[in-house]
Amino acid sequence: MFVLCMENTDNNLESSSDTRNRLLDAAEKLFCQRGFEGTSVRDITAEAGCNIAAVNYYFGSKEKLYEEMFHRRLSEKIQGHMKTIERVCARPDATLEDLLRELVRPTMESALRGDTWSRVVRFLVREALHRRFDRDKIAEELIGKFFERLAAAFQQLLPGLEKRAAWRAALTFESLVMHPILFFEMYDLVLPGFTVEEITEQIVRVGAAGLRSCLKGTAE
Amino acid sequence: MFVLCMENTDNNLESSSDTRNRLLDAAEKLFCQRGFEGTSVRDITAEAGCNIAAVNYYFGSKEKLYEEMFHRRLSEKIQGHMKTIERVCARPDATLEDLLRELVRPTMESALRGDTWSRVVRFLVREALHRRFDRDKIAEELIGKFFERLAAAFQQLLPGLEKRAAWRAALTFESLVMHPILFFEMYDLVLPGFTVEEITEQIVRVGAAGLRSCLKGTAE
DNA sequence: AAGCATATTAAACAAACGTTTTAATCCTGT
DNA sequence: ACAGGATTAAAACGTTTGTTTAATATGCTT
Structure with missing residues (x-):
């Protein structure tokens, strides 16, 4: 577990799972609308259609998700x-x-x-x-x-x-x-x-x- | 109570109490540093040196305090x-x-x-x-x-x-x-x-x- | 089919949030 | 001095926050 969390750049194409990308897209959409602090992890995961834990599973934290996006x-x-x-x-x-x-x-x-x-x-x-x-x-x-x-x-x-x-x-x-x-x-x-x-x-x-x-x- | 909360413009000079102004100054300082959502009511009242309830007492809400400032x-x-x-x-x-x-x-x-x-x-x-x-x-x-x-x-x-x-x-x-x-x-x-x-x-x-x-x- | 790492889920966590309540204190007019 | 409104104080309110846990499901390799 947590293999994808750390240092995932473009070198590993397989690692870009569906949910991961959906999370990035959802985060972008909601962050732009409501700002970082105005958007909750629950909002993002709801928009991406996945579980709350997914953010911490793939990115480690809300902050890291923000940075990558x-x-x-x-x-x-x-x-x-x-x-x-x-x-x-x-x-x-x-x-x-x-x-x-x-x-x-x-x-x-x-x-x-x-x-x-x-x-x-x-x-x-x-x-x-x-x-x-x-x-x-x-x-x-x-x-x-x-x-x-x-x-x-x-x-x-x-x-x-x-x-x-x-x-x-x-x-x-x-x-x-x-x-x-x-x-x-x-x-x-x-x-x-x-x-x-x-x-x-x-x-x-x-x-x-x-x-x-x-x-x-x-x-x- | 709550007489100062509503529609306090400059017509009533007496109503500008010390704490009220200290709250406005503290809010300005902290909002500028950390943004609206990044600043808690507790931060503001601590900076102003007064009780948490003062914000709601003088302005009705954090939002109203922000608007006035x-x-x-x-x-x-x-x-x-x-x-x-x-x-x-x-x-x-x-x-x-x-x-x-x-x-x-x-x-x-x-x-x-x-x-x-x-x-x-x-x-x-x-x-x-x-x-x-x-x-x-x-x-x-x-x-x-x-x-x-x-x-x-x-x-x-x-x-x-x-x-x-x-x-x-x-x-x-x-x-x-x-x-x-x-x-x-x-x-x-x-x-x-x-x-x-x-x-x-x-x-x-x-x-x-x-x-x-x-x-x-x-x-x- | 069994084994195993990966992925997803529901539930719970403690902490922080804005707001409210209730009681105590201060200050002023009489 | 005292009554009464204005102000401050401590404590608790119910939510919401990001994160974690532990269990389950999935998919691939052997």
């Missing part, structure tokens, strides 16, 4: 963005606007659709605000790699951009993307009937102009 | 920003950069100091993401008024800016300010040793360039 989604999300950057940057005629648009549009479509994707992001942020970043080395490394790649892409598309300015630009760009995801309801309140096009073009326009302004202004 | 801080925060806007806009020679800088710098100082102010903002956001906006009419109105004023200020400082473009600009600007507050740890990771000056000037520079770009580009 969290890291799975975070790495999925970041790897998707990484591929987009690679794809756009490979094109010889790629512009800054191209990159921004290709990163922003799918994200905004997801947010306006209100699908699992964007709700997971909101949950990730909510939990990241709650449980401190600096304790989670896995998340820290994933995010670090992503910003490194994004900053490099900005340096490629904006020749002459200094390294630190590129990092600042990467953070600033993420500001613009994150906000509509987090505060979707407010956007609907302030900009009634807003569309994917409108918000995407706003971010691309402001982002491009803002990032180009980083070229001229030097860091003090 | 939430709205108190939110309106404080927003009124402060409103006054800043009024002050800057009253100056005849005021520029867009002036307004942005005066809104951003105190907020960034607060965030880097890591004082109560910024931790409250993080908590407000965390809880706003959790408990849906559209249920809270008070918060909805406060935020609506603030964005209305900010959009008007942008129209004043950027002549020719269309109304809807001004609302978009207001939301976009808030993106830039909110992000460093929420993800302070990430900024320290990506931009080691970053200062108030650096981040303030980045936001002002990008914000001003971005917002001016809203003048040219029309909404589709």
